[in-house]
Amino acid sequence: MRALFLFLIGLALAACDATPGTTDRTFQASGEVIAMGGGASGAADACFTCHGLRGEGDGVSTPRLSGLDPGYLQKQMEDYASGLRADDVMSRVARSLDSQSRRAVSGWYARLPSPAEQNSTAAPPPIWLTGDAARGITACAACHGVEGQGAGQGQPAVAGQPAAYTLEQIDRWKSGQRRNDPRGIMAAAVQRLTDEEARAIASWLAAGGSRSAPTHASASSAASIAAAAQPAGARETRRPPRSDGD
Structure with missing residues (x-):
């Protein structure tokens, strides 16, 4: 009985260990992997499903990320994670990543080329x-x-x-x-x-x-x-x- 008790205690301690496992580390290996695979939380949170394969957005209501300032992108991720910028989807995604992963995925999107310029003929308001x-x-x-x-x-x-x-x-x-x-x-x-x-x-x-x-x-x-x-x-x-x- 004592051996069983110690075994169960060991399982509980292992479950509480927050150290990223091999799978988590693999899915957070780079900004691109996070964007395409969703990081440790899996494909359901993959960035590309909303923001496009190259960060171009959906052209309707989801913003483009490609070519934006890396510091700005990282700040938004940190603000989503902390709740300072509230959004049901983005807050969940940001909180599933650690700070290093949020920095990595922000940097990856920042390095992507911006979409081809659309030269508007209209004067600014x-x-x-x-x-x-x-x-x-x-x-x-x-x-x-x-x-x-x-x-x-x-x-x-x-x-x-x-x-x-x-x-x-x-x-x-x-x-x-x-x-x-x-x-x-x-x-x-x-x-x-x-x-x-x-x-x-x-x-x-x-x-x-x-x-x-x-x-x-x-x-x-x-x-x-x-x-x-x-x-x-x-x-x-x-x-x-x-x-x-x-």
Whole structure:
């Protein structure tokens, strides 16, 4: 009886061992393996099932990941894992990976080539380039580039993302459902956008942004950058309240 008791105790301790086994290590061997196989949690969580074989997204509502800034991608994965950015599917996927695996898969997607550029002939919406100082709206171009190409260091490229995805994110920033922006910048930036302005931005970005901005764009962007650099406290007053009351 004593031998059986010790055997059962040994099984319980083994079950509690969180050290990755051979299978787990195999399925987390590289960013590509994680993207194609789902990591230790298996194929049900494979990234490609939603984001495409080359990270191109689905063109409807799932964003592209290919060619985005690696630091930005990793931050999103960490925020999904911690719950700072809430999403039923992505939170489950991120939590199934350890931090090293989240970094690996982010780096793999960042190294993939971006989809072929779609050169939109449409001019950027005015609000994109100039913002609206009277309403406290900083120009989107200040952080995301005149053409939506991003500026690195956490300021991602947004050109080429599906319109439905962009609109959903704007709505989430506005409502406070998404709150993982540094210093409340995005929450403040979109808070006073009209629905018409949001749709214009989303449609223009979905078409690939613009490769030929108006001549005044540089000056507008410079002014917007100065506005974006104002003290965080000046922006926080426009941030929507948290749902938990804090």
